[in-house]
Amino acid sequence: MKSSITADILERSSFDEIIDVRTPAEYAEDHIPGAINCPVLSNEERVIVGTMYKQASPFDAKKVGAALIAKKIASYIETEFKDKSKNWNPLIYCWRGGKRSGSMTHILRQIGWNAQILDGGYKSYRKEVVTKLNTLPQQFNYMVITGQTGSAKSRVLEKLNQLGAQVLDLEQLAIHKGSVLGNIPNIPQPSQKMFETKLIQALEKFDANKIVFVEAESRKIGSLHVPDVLLETMRKSPCIKIEASIEARVEFLISDYDYFIQDPQHLISTIDYLKDLHSKETLARWKSLAQEGQWPTLVSELLEQHYDALYRRSQNSNYVNYETATSFNTADLSAKGIDILAKQILMGPHHV
Structure with missing residues (x-):
C-alpha cells in the first residue's frame, strides 16, 4: 500500500517542483521533463559506494553513502532551497524511489516542507514512456x-x-x-x-x-x-x-x-x-x-x-x-x- 509521503507518477503535475537526486550522468541520460538535478551523490561517489556495497560490506557502504548524502542535502538547504516558502511541495525521485530520494524527502519534511517521494522513482516514469510509445x-x-x-x-x-x-x-x-x-x-x-x-x-x-x-x-x-x-x-x-x-x-x-x-x-x-x-x-x-x-x-x-x-x-x-x-x-x-x-x-x- 502506498504511504502518505509517496506520490504516483500521474500526480507529478500537482507539485511545485520535481527534483531528480540521481547523479549528473543518470540525469543526462534521461529525466522527467522539467525536473531539476540536485544529485546527492556524484558520478564517482555512486561508483565508490556501489562497489563497496557489492565487494566489501553493505553496512560500511551505507555509512559512507549516508555521510555523503547528508552533506549534499545540507548544501542544497543552504543554497537551492534557501528561499523556498513554507508551502513549497517538491516531488523527489531517484532510480527506484529508494534511499537517495527517501533521505532528502525525510529531511525536507522534518523542516516542514510537504516533500514527497515519487513511487517507483525514475523507473515508474520510464515505464509510462514505454507504454505511451x-x-x-x-x-x-x-x-x-x-x-x-x-x-x-x-x-x-x-x-x-x-x-x-x-x-x-x-x-x-x-x-x-x-x-x-x-x-x-x-x-x-x-x-x-x-x-x-x-x-x-x-x-x-x-x-x-x-x-x-x-x-x-x-x-x-x-x-x-x-x-x-x-x-x-x-x-x-x-x-x-x-x-x-x-x-x-x-x-x-x-x-x-x-x-x-x-x-x-x-x-x-x-x-x-x-x-x-x-x-x-x-x-x-x-x-x-x-x-x-x-x-x-x-x-x-x-x-x-x-x-x-x-x-x-x-x-x-x-x-x-x-x-x-x-x-x-x-x-x-x-x-x-x-x-x-x-x-x-x-x-x-x-x-x-
Whole structure:
C-alpha cells in the first residue's frame, strides 16, 4: 500500500517542483521533463559506494553513502532551497524511489516542507514512456514527406511548422540529419531514452484531428532507433514527394552541410563509413575531391552514385504509398523556394 509521503507518477503535475537526486550522468541520460538535478551523490561517489556495497560490506557502504548524502542535502538547504516558502511541495525521485530520494524527502519534511517521494522513482516514469510509445503514435494521422537526399525535407518541415502546421521533426529530436554523413560535428546525439522522452513530449502536444507532417525515415537516425509503433504507422501513411532538380539539391546540400566545407577532414574521415558499399578507388576519389574543395562535383557524385539508388529502394520497400504520392516539383531550394514549396504542400489535396 502506498504511504502518505509517496506520490504516483500521474500526480507529478500537482507539485511545485520535481527534483531528480540521481547523479549528473543518470540525469543526462534521461529525466522527467522539467525536473531539476540536485544529485546527492556524484558520478564517482555512486561508483565508490556501489562497489563497496557489492565487494566489501553493505553496512560500511551505507555509512559512507549516508555521510555523503547528508552533506549534499545540507548544501542544497543552504543554497537551492534557501528561499523556498513554507508551502513549497517538491516531488523527489531517484532510480527506484529508494534511499537517495527517501533521505532528502525525510529531511525536507522534518523542516516542514510537504516533500514527497515519487513511487517507483525514475523507473515508474520510464515505464509510462514505454507504454505511451506503444499507443500514442497510432492516435495521429501522418503525412510523410519523401524525396531524394538534398530535397530540403527537414527545411520544408521547419517552414511548415512556422506556417502553423503540426510537425514531428524526428531528425531535430535526434540531433542528426538522418544519412550516413548526417552526424553534426561536436554535438552528440541524445541517449535513446532521452530521444524517446522528447518524442513523447512532441506527440502529446498534437491535435489528433489535424494532420502531422513527418519526414520519411529509416529505422535508425544516426545511432538512435525510431520506435517500432511510430515507424510502422508512418510506413502505412499517405505520402507526398518532393521532386527537386539535381542542381537545386547540390546547391542546397553545399549550403546545408557548410561545416564540412569549414572542416574537410571531418568529411574525409566520415566517407570511410561507406567502405562496405563502394570501392577503395571511389572512396579515394571522393576524399580527393573533398581535399581539393571541389564541392559541386563531390556532392553530385555522392547523390548519383550512392544516395539516390539507396533512397529509391528504401522508399519503395518501406513506404506502401510512396508510388502513389503527390509530387511537388521544384528547381529552387533557396529560402524563398522552400517557403513556396511549403505553402504549396499546405494547400495540397490532403489539406484539412
